[in-house]
Amino acid sequence: MDNVKILGASMDYTKENGFVGRIQFEIVGQQNQYEMTIHSRKRTEWGYGLFFLNESGDEDELLAVEDMLEEDDELFDYLVNAAEEKLVLEHH
Known part of the structure; x- marks a missing residue:
């Protein structure tokens, strides 16, 4: 993914909420982050x-990035x- 830069990522798991992750990123050539x-359960x-x-x-x-996703x-x-990797690291 040459056009995407991961700025940060995390993931937590609870029985109540399942898996919840957050990924901060930017797209090369765009002003926004x-x-x-x-x-997911x-x-x-x-x-x-x-x-x-x-x-x-x-x-x-933002809408263009949503279309890309x-x-x-x-x-x-x-x-x-990127988020799943953080879940593994935090629980070992």
Whole structure:
């Protein structure tokens, strides 16, 4: 993923909430930084939300990134994996 820079990632697990992850990232060539929150009960199907990381930015760029996440499974998996790696590290 040459056009995506991971700025930070985390994932927690509780019986009540399942797996909840957060990935902060930026897309090369865009002004904005983003945070994607992800949620799953069993780590198979992920729901997500996409937000501006620090401050509101260009709404069109946010929508373009959302389209990228919907269309590019490799990108989505790359971001999910960044958070999943943090879950493993924190629980060992």
